[in-house]
Amino acid sequence: MTDARASGGGSQSTPPPVDEHARVEAAPGKGGGRPNGAGILGRVGEARHLGLVVALVLLAVVGLVTTPGSFATSSNLVSILALASTIGVITVGMTFVIIGGGIDLSVGAIMALASVWATTLATQSYGPWVMSICAILVGTGAGLLNGFLISYGRMVPFIATLAMLVAARGLAQRMSDRRTQLVQPDNNAIVELSTTRVLGLPLLVYIFAFVVIIGWIVLNRTTFGRRTYAVGGNPEAARLAGIDVRRHTMMLYALSGLCCGIAAVIIMARTTTGSSTHGDLYELDAIAAVIIGGTLLTGGRGTIIGSILGLLIFTLITNLFILNGLNTSDQLIAKGLIIVIAVLLQRRSLETRT
Amino acid sequence: MSDLLVMRGIVKQFPGVRALDGVDLDVRAGEVHCLLGQNGAGKSTLIKILAGAHRPDEGTITLGGEEVRFANPIAAIKSGISTIYQELDLVDGLSVAENIFLGHEQAAYGFTRRGEMNKEASKLLGRLGHGEIRPTREVGRLSSAGKQIVSMARALSHETRLIVMDEPSAALAHDEVGNLFRVIRDLTAQGVAVVYISHRLEEIREIGDRVTVLKDGRTAAVGLPARETPTSTVVSLMTGRDVEYVFPQRPAPGSHEGRPEVLKVEGLTVAGHFADVSFSVREGEIVGLAGLVGSGRSEIVEAVYGARRPSTGRVVLSGETVRTGSTTRSVRLGMGLAPEERKSQALLMNESVGRNITIAGLGRYARFGWVDRRAEREAADRLVKTLDIRPPDSRRPIRTLSGGNQQKAVFARWLVEGRKLLLLDEPTRGVDVGARAELYAVIRRLADEGVGVLLVSSEVPEVLGLADRVLVLREGKVIHQSDARDLDESRVLDMIMEGSAL
Ligand SMILES: Nc1ncnc2c1ncn2[C@@H]1O[C@H](COP(=O)(O)OP(=O)(O)OP(=O)(O)O)[C@@H](O)[C@H]1O
Numbered sequence: 001m002t003d004a005r006a007s008g009g010g011s012q013s014t015p016p017p018v019d020e021h022a023r024v025e026a027a028p029g030k031g032g033g034r035p036n037g038a039g040i041l042g043r044v045g046e047a048r049h050l051g052l053v054v055a056l057v058l059l060a061v062v063g064l065v066t067t068p069g070s071f072a073t074s075s076n077l078v079s080i081l082a083l084a085s086t087i088g089v090i091t092v093g094m095t096f097v098i099i100g101g102g103i104d105l106s107v108g109a110i111m112a113l114a115s116v117w118a119t120t121l122a123t124q125s126y127g128p129w130v131m132s133i134c135a136i137l138v139g140t141g142a143g144l145l146n147g148f149l150i151s152y153g154r155m156v157p158f159i160a161t162l163a164m165l166v167a168a169r170g171l172a173q174r175m176s177d178r179r180t181q182l183v184q185p186d187n188n189a190i191v192e193l194s195t196t197r198v199l200g201l202p203l204l205v206y207i208f209a210f211v212v213i214i215g216w217i218v219l220n221r222t223t224f225g226r227r228t229y230a231v232g233g234n235p236e237a238a239r240l241a242g243i244d245v246r247r248h249t250m251m252l253y254a255l256s257g258l259c260c261g262i263a264a265v266i267i268m269a270r271t272t273t274g275s276s277t278h279g280d281l282y283e284l285d286a287i288a289a290v291i292i293g294g295t296l297l298t299g300g301r302g303t304i305i306g307s308i309l310g311l312l313i314f315t316l317i318t319n320l321f322i323l324n325g326l327n328t329s330d331q332l333i334a335k336g337l338i339i340v341i342a343v344l345l346q347r348r349s350l351e352t353r354t
Numbered sequence: 355m356s357d358l359l360v361m362r363g364i365v366k367q368f369p370g371v372r373a374l375d376g377v378d379l380d381v382r383a384g385e386v387h388c389l390l391g392q393n394g395a396g397k398s399t400l401i402k403i404l405a406g407a408h409r410p411d412e413g414t415i416t417l418g419g420e421e422v423r424f425a426n427p428i429a430a431i432k433s434g435i436s437t438i439y440q441e442l443d444l445v446d447g448l449s450v451a452e453n454i455f456l457g458h459e460q461a462a463y464g465f466t467r468r469g470e471m472n473k474e475a476s477k478l479l480g481r482l483g484h485g486e487i488r489p490t491r492e493v494g495r496l497s498s499a500g501k502q503i504v505s506m507a508r509a510l511s512h513e514t515r516l517i518v519m520d521e522p523s524a525a526l527a528h529d530e531v532g533n534l535f536r537v538i539r540d541l542t543a544q545g546v547a548v549v550y551i552s553h554r555l556e557e558i559r560e561i562g563d564r565v566t567v568l569k570d571g572r573t574a575a576v577g578l579p580a581r582e583t584p585t586s587t588v589v590s591l592m593t594g595r596d597v598e599y600v601f602p603q604r605p606a607p608g609s610h611e612g613r614p615e616v617l618k619v620e621g622l623t624v625a626g627h628f629a630d631v632s633f634s635v636r637e638g639e640i641v642g643l644a645g646l647v648g649s650g651r652s653e654i655v656e657a658v659y660g661a662r663r664p665s666t667g668r669v670v671l672s673g674e675t676v677r678t679g680s681t682t683r684s685v686r687l688g689m690g691l692a693p694e695e696r697k698s699q700a701l702l703m704n705e706s707v708g709r710n711i712t713i714a715g716l717g718r719y720a721r722f723g724w725v726d727r728r729a730e731r732e733a734a735d736r737l738v739k740t741l742d743i744r745p746p747d748s749r750r751p752i753r754t755l756s757g758g759n760q761q762k763a764v765f766a767r768w769l770v771e772g773r774k775l776l777l778l779d780e781p782t783r784g785v786d787v788g789a790r791a792e793l794y795a796v797i798r799r800l801a802d803e804g805v806g807v808l809l810v811s812s813e814v815p816e817v818l819g820l821a822d823r824v825l826v827l828r829e830g831k832v833i834h835q836s837d838a839r840d841l842d843e844s845r846v847l848d849m850i851m852e853g854s855a856l
């Protein structure tokens with residue numbers, strides 16, 4: 001009987017896929033689909049990032065035209081990248097959390113707390129390494145607590161991380177007495193991350209690049225990354241497929257906290273301080289960058305590259321407004337518009353996929 | 355007699371697949387018109403075009419003598435076509451009544467009139483033989499059969515001339531199908547036409563008037579008389595060859611006797627679903643669970659898998675106690691579950707076919723967490739081939755596959771080495787006649803290799819034909835247990851329905 005089926009199956013004609021080399025996979029679930037052969041799927045996927053790249057180029061052109069003297073200088077480009085590095089590292093963690101179906105509002109506050117903890121005189125007495133490790137541990141610990149409340153305490157991510165936002169800022173204020181804590185001259189090694197340059201770029205930009213690359217690898221090449229998509233896309237299916245959804249979710253928030261810890265090191269390097277006011281509203285920038293980058297807020301879909309492009313767009317806008325001497329209110333309005341446009345475009349690409 | 359609906363030369367091209375390639379369909383008022391075809395033949399695509407959910411690339415639709423063109427589903431509903439889709443499309447967070455009247459809420463001055471909606475909903479549910487479903491209940495808490503009934507009530511809530519039902523019986527048990535047929539007869543008596551899709555040929559005989567057969571996106575036969583056309587003719591029109599609807603050879607009765615027990619369930623109880631259930635599955639044995647929807651079948655399977663917390667009782671897999679609440683551990687111990695509802699419980703809709711297949715055993719293609727994508731792809735390709743999933747491309751997004759092919763992918767997930775016990779909850783839901791025989795063969799082959807299988811199916815002949823031993827359930831209790839060969843369909847039906855309203 002098996003044989004009958006097999007031979008029958010062989011002689012049967014299903015319409016063959018048009019393009020054998022179609023890289024559907026290159027566009028994980030992106031699938032805009034004009035009815036033109038499977039190959040287009042892959043191309044549309046790239047085209048989405050292409051849109052972001054085009055936007056970035058346009059902004060650069062605007063910069064060149066409006067402020068030809070100051071935009072294209074190496075010092076300006078370096079400051080753009082340095083600015084992007086801090087939120088960029090946070091954005092990587094945020095991308096994981098959002099793909100996994102959650103949200104983390106506490107990133108800015110956790111970063112502030114980590115920077116304060118690492119710059120207390122007690123911590124500083126152990127030297128720059130311990131300071132960095134302290135920042136990273138504090139970040140990871142706070143993230144782990146978020147994750148624990150969400151997965152095992154069954155709290156809604158929005159609420160759990162909102163509580164963490166408030167509490168972490170409060171704790172940071174308490175520890176620092178609302179004073180800005182300077183990095184001591186003995187620990188100047190931390191500050192050197194921003195002053196030492198390799199190939200013209202400060203070291204902290206390399207840290208950022210490193211985090212992005214590791215993030216990309218983890219998301220795309222490891223079981224952890226693949227399960228993140230599954231957990232965000234359909235948690236019940238993930239659970240029934242044997243994935244420990246709760247533990248995984250907890251890890252995602254811990255990862256986000258870890259990124260906040262790294263970001264704290266970067267902000268200490270850039271500002272030479274630890275402060276409870278660091279990272280104010282960073283959560284909004286990070287979430288916006290992730291969304292502009294094409295990650296679905298409902299989870300299950302998204303890319304690191306998209307998030308980083310989204311972040312660069314945001315940073316570039318800030319930079320252009322500053323260079324042109326425009327006020328920050330207009331800058332906020334522009335950013336708001338960009339989010340709306342990006343989400344509308346996303347919606348369109350979702351709709352055309354039927 | 356003039357036709358209510360005429361579809362001519364419908365063409366629909368998807369990326370890489372021509373789903374419909376010039377299909378014709380004629381439906382008369384007051385008839386039950388059956389649409390048959392293999393998985394991926396284009397049935398769902400055709401009815402989505404009719405429902406305004408897809409737009410055809412070519413072809414015309416004439417409804418009641420006028421040519422129509424539906425820009426969206428609302429336009430189709432307004433012209434009197436309502437549709438029950440193959441995949442449930444209810445909003446889990448809303449109540450039963452809210453779901454039924456979604457999009458056409460009964461409202462006054464912008465406020466919904468809950469009382470009236472609930473009353474209307476009750477009436478519709480009562481008509482479907484389910485007055486017991488409370489209209490205020492949240493839909494997410496219903497079983498999948500319950501959801502199916504709600505989406506039927508939704509279709510009935512519109513003024514309609516034509517109701518399209520895409521595999522409405524796939525989620526229903528025997529008695530439910532009876533209710534459904536009663537409703538269909540009511541409707542047709544009032545002159546409403548019904549387009550009915552099912553892979554169960556005996557249903558077509560019972561309810562159908564005429565049959566249209568699709569094959570590979572083309573019309574293979576139009577307007578065949580549903581009762582007179584021999585099954586063999588229908589099947590060979592669908593498949594282009596002869597398929598025998600047979601079950602694989604079973605080992606001799608009692609041949610499992612001495613073999614070790616893979617699964618032992620002792621006094622298992624989930625309050626409100628089933629009580630004090632004990633049984634075992636031996637190596638190489640297929641044990642079937644027969645019972646109505648709501649008899650606790652799926653809940654037993656989920657409790658065995660550790661996905662549902664039992665109130666009392668114990669589940670032992672090859673000597674190790676299964677910890678509840680940890681499906682991860684169950685999988686590690688060698689279990690696998692193909693759940694009942696593929697869309698909400700099994701599929702990752704954003705991902706490719708291949709990734710859907712490999713997600714459960716991702717660890718086996720990875721070293722230190724690093725996925726070997728080549729090994730993964732090869733495994734996926736092999737399974738796509740084994741189960742003849744179409745189109746045969748593991749990189750295609752799974753949401754573009756037909757329902758039956760998605761179902762095969764869910765099953766494929768567990769066709770990996772190292773499984774000791776497979777829990778199959780409606781494994782053939784939506785799978786066509788030919789592919790079904792193939793799935794049966796695969797399941798039997800697994801058993802012959804020593805895997806224990808626990809099979810749940812709403813189709814009694816499937817349980818009787820495939821299983822070695824059968825447990826009959828009624829209202830959460832095991833009321834009978836015996837070798838499958840000692841039972842026949844009518845006896846099992848008698849047992850499971852005894853004391854129920856029918
Ligand atoms: N959105 C889509 N994008 C690409 N291809 C699609 C899409 N929807 C359906 N297809 C393809 O169109 C063909 C017909 O699918 P359809 O769902 O109509 O089959 P079906 O007859 O309903 O099968 P089943 O009995 O399994 O439900 C299949 O080859 C399927 O893969």
Ligand SMILES: [Mg+2]
Pocket residue numbers: 397398399440520756757758
């Ligand atoms: Mg279908």
